[in-house]
Amino acid sequence: MPLLSEINSPSDLRKLPVEQLPALCREIREFLISRLSVNPGHFASSMGAVELIVALHYVYDTPYDRLVWDVGHQAYAHKILTGRRDAFAGQRTLNGISGFPNPLESDADTFMAGHAGNSISAALGMAIADKLTPENRNRKTVAVIGDASISGGLAFEGLNNASNHPNDLLIVLNDNDMSIDPNVGALHSYLSDLTTSAGYNRIRNKMAGFFRKKGILTDQRKRAIIRFSNSIKSLVSKKQNIFEGLNIRYLGPMDGHDVIKLVQVFKEIKNMEGPRLLHVCTIKGKGYKPAEDDPAAWHAPGKFDPATGKKISVSSDILPPLWQDVFGETLVELAGMDKSIAGITAAMPSGTSMSKLAEAFPDRTFDVGISEGHAVTFAGGMAAAGKKPFVAIYSSFLQRAYDNIIHDVAIQGLPVTFCIDRAGLVGEDGVTHHGLFDLAYLNCIPGMKISSPADEETMRNLMFTSLSINSPYAIRYPRGRAYHTDWKSEMKTLEVGKGRKITDHADAKIAILTLGPVLKDAMTAASLLEDQGIKTDIFDMIWMKPIDMGILSDVAQRYDAVITVEDGALEGGFGETVEHHIREIGSGIKVKSLGVPDRWIAQGTVDQLKNLCGYDVEGIISAAKELTSNTKG
Numbered sequence: 001m002p003l004l005s006e007i008n009s010p011s012d013l014r015k016l017p018v019e020q021l022p023a024l025c026r027e028i029r030e031f032l033i034s035r036l037s038v039n040p041g042h043f044a045s046s047m048g049a050v051e052l053i054v055a056l057h058y059v060y061d062t063p064y065d066r067l068v069w070d071v072g073h074q075a076y077a078h079k080i081l082t083g084r085r086d087a088f089a090g091q092r093t094l095n096g097i098s099g100f101p102n103p104l105e106s107d108a109d110t111f112m113a114g115h116a117g118n119s120i121s122a123a124l125g126m127a128i129a130d131k132l133t134p135e136n137r138n139r140k141t142v143a144v145i146g147d148a149s150i151s152g153g154l155a156f157e158g159l160n161n162a163s164n165h166p167n168d169l170l171i172v173l174n175d176n177d178m179s180i181d182p183n184v185g186a187l188h189s190y191l192s193d194l195t196t197s198a199g200y201n202r203i204r205n206k207m208a209g210f211f212r213k214k215g216i217l218t219d220q221r222k223r224a225i226i227r228f229s230n231s232i233k234s235l236v237s238k239k240q241n242i243f244e245g246l247n248i249r250y251l252g253p254m255d256g257h258d259v260i261k262l263v264q265v266f267k268e269i270k271n272m273e274g275p276r277l278l279h280v281c282t283i284k285g286k287g288y289k290p291a292e293d294d295p296a297a298w299h300a301p302g303k304f305d306p307a308t309g310k311k312i313s314v315s316s317d318i319l320p321p322l323w324q325d326v327f328g329e330t331l332v333e334l335a336g337m338d339k340s341i342a343g344i345t346a347a348m349p350s351g352t353s354m355s356k357l358a359e360a361f362p363d364r365t366f367d368v369g370i371s372e373g374h375a376v377t378f379a380g381g382m383a384a385a386g387k388k389p390f391v392a393i394y395s396s397f398l399q400r401a402y403d404n405i406i407h408d409v410a411i412q413g414l415p416v417t418f419c420i421d422r423a424g425l426v427g428e429d430g431v432t433h434h435g436l437f438d439l440a441y442l443n444c445i446p447g448m449k450i451s452s453p454a455d456e457e458t459m460r461n462l463m464f465t466s467l468s469i470n471s472p473y474a475i476r477y478p479r480g481r482a483y484h485t486d487w488k489s490e491m492k493t494l495e496v497g498k499g500r501k502i503t504d505h506a507d508a509k510i511a512i513l514t515l516g517p518v519l520k521d522a523m524t525a526a527s528l529l530e531d532q533g534i535k536t537d538i539f540d541m542i543w544m545k546p547i548d549m550g551i552l553s554d555v556a557q558r559y560d561a562v563i564t565v566e567d568g569a570l571e572g573g574f575g576e577t578v579e580h581h582i583r584e585i586g587s588g589i590k591v592k593s594l595g596v597p598d599r600w601i602a603q604g605t606v607d608q609l610k611n612l613c614g615y616d617v618e619g620i621i622s623a624a625k626e627l628t629s630n631t632k633g
């Protein structure tokens with residue numbers, strides 16, 4: 001790769017003649033295909049954003065000028081051009097670079113990315129701060145946001161605020177007509193026929209410059225003219241351009257793969273004043289036919305054969321189900337039993353397997369787009385109207401909807417069932433995507449029921465139990481696979497707040513209390529400990545709230561020490577709750593809590609990260625040994 005191998009910074013890129021940029025884009029795509037076929041990541045989005053990223057770094061004085069990425073899964077070319085080409089082979093691995101922009105990793109990464117919708121607000125903050133900072137007056141800021149991400153509430157809040165205070169923010173709307181799955185919503189269909197002529201903009205730009213030089217065009221007069229021209233346009237075209245209706249200058253649409261044209265346009269608009277939005281049209285998966293043909297399947301394809309596009313699956317055996325499929329297929333069964341059941345997803349139908357309900361009951365399944373807050377309140381509305389909504393949202397994305405859970409569901413005690421997927425460490429997506437806080441952030445909400453299954457049977461029974469729960473209810477489960485190939489057991493109603501004793505040794509001195517699938521590690525650890533003469537008893541608590549006080553008082557009386565294990569943050573988590581109640585009972589036994597410590601956890605495999613956090617089999621064994629030696633001493 002003769003061009004790419006010489007680029008170790010954006011200033012190296014800017015030394016190239018513009019005519020060489022198409023060749024550079026080809027090399028970047030070749031690089032992405034070769035690296036991502038062996039070390040998987042977000043493929044199609046990044047393939048579609050190559051020209052856009054090259055042109056931005058070519059025209060803007062990065063990293064002094066700021067690029068703010070939305071989600072950031074499309075920004076691999078940005079990482080490659082900003083000194084991380086060689087490190088890219090280790091992206092999304094332990095101690096490697098992150099799969100998303102991260103300011104801790106590079107000064108070219110201006111803001112944390114990973115959760116959709118934050119780029120406009122963050123970039124607007126930077127742009128306005130620069131207006132207030134004399135030495136930064138000429139610093140440019142550009143937000144790059146996709147067509148699905150811009151439909152989220154936070155993005156709209158940013159757009160709505162963009163014309164209130166003087167700023168020169170450029171928003172680049174990267175419209176590839178896709179989310180992870182096909183994009184949804186009115187804005188999506190609106191974008192597809194949004195037009196304004198580039199010629200019209202050029203003339204308008206020249207006139208504005210002329211009148212400004214004459215001192216005729218003040219800010220106030222300019223805003224009046226824009227409002228006047230918008231009203232003329234909406235009279236003539238009958239279509240108010242939504243962005244110009246918000247006093248954000250709309251430019252485009254243009255071909256997002258014509259890197260020469262993009263350079264020319266960015267040069268033209270770079271020094272324009274006031275908030276602008278450039279609408280570029282791209283193809284998700286551009287430059288790799290299998291991905292162009294099926295961008296959803298190539299959003300995060302895993303390993304593949306670059307020559308054939310054949311996915312390289314980890315095993316050909318019959319595998320246990322994905323937890324999300326246990327959820328999806330069980331929900332279809334429940335929806336068949338109870339017509340009041342509806343399913344809601346926030347732009348993650350395939351990720352949560354809510355797609356299975358959509359196939360079986362399309363009229364009872366709702367994809368509301370990347371709008372988790374709206375999804376929860378929408379569910380609250382459905383519940384208030386007598387339905388039984390199941391909202392499936394990844395734990396870390398659900399963080400976006402915290403007050404919606406409290407204000408629009410819990411205070412009213414509405415029967416919404418939260419199916420919290422990707423709960424716990426998720427692995428390679430890293431710090432923004434680990435679902436570590438749901439136990440803590442839900443536990444303090446009055447009336448919220450919180451559960452976590454250790455296996456498929458319990459998952460199905462917890463879901464079935466929702467039919468007899470008429471109040472807010474959460475079931476949390478992890479990314480990845482469960483355990484049993486034949487898992488579709490008969491369902492039954494569980495007693496709310498009732499855990500189960502797994503082992504019962506007369507002479508065990510240590511109790512191990514687990515919540516969720518960490519039970520498996522505890523059982524492995526217990527049998528290894530028994531081989532070493534240390535007897536423990538295991539309890540699968542199933543419920544975090546209400547917690548099984550019967551088990552806690554039994555444990556407090558019978559054992560010398562307790563180990564708790566959770567796949568989540570220790571602060572405010574399951575272990576703290578156990579200790580709080582054991583102290584309330586008046587017991588002073590030692591409680592050792594294992595889980596995620598109070599620090600940010602970057603990317604790696606789940607096994608690597610659990611080991612680092614000390615709650616894998618090894619961690620449980622060493623905790624039991626430590627307690628045994630302490631209680632003996």
Ligand SMILES: Cc1ncc(C[n+]2csc(CCOP(=O)(O)OP(=O)(O)O)c2C)c(N)n1
Nearest residue numbers: 045114115116146147148149178179180347
């Ligand atoms: C708050 C939040 N919800 C959901 C997601 C999952 N997610 C990641 S990328 C994506 C689709 C983004 O679509 P778009 O903005 O159009 O970018 P594209 O992938 O098309 O480049 C979604 C839903 C997320 N990252 N953040």
Ligand SMILES: CC(=O)[C@@H](O)[C@H](O)COP(=O)(O)O
Nearest residue numbers: 071073114300351422429479
């Ligand atoms: C970029 C993004 O947020 C999603 O693509 C996310 O990475 C999906 O996670 P899973 O791979 O766990 O479905």
Ligand SMILES: [Mg+2]
Nearest residue numbers: 146147176178
């Ligand atoms: Mg898109």
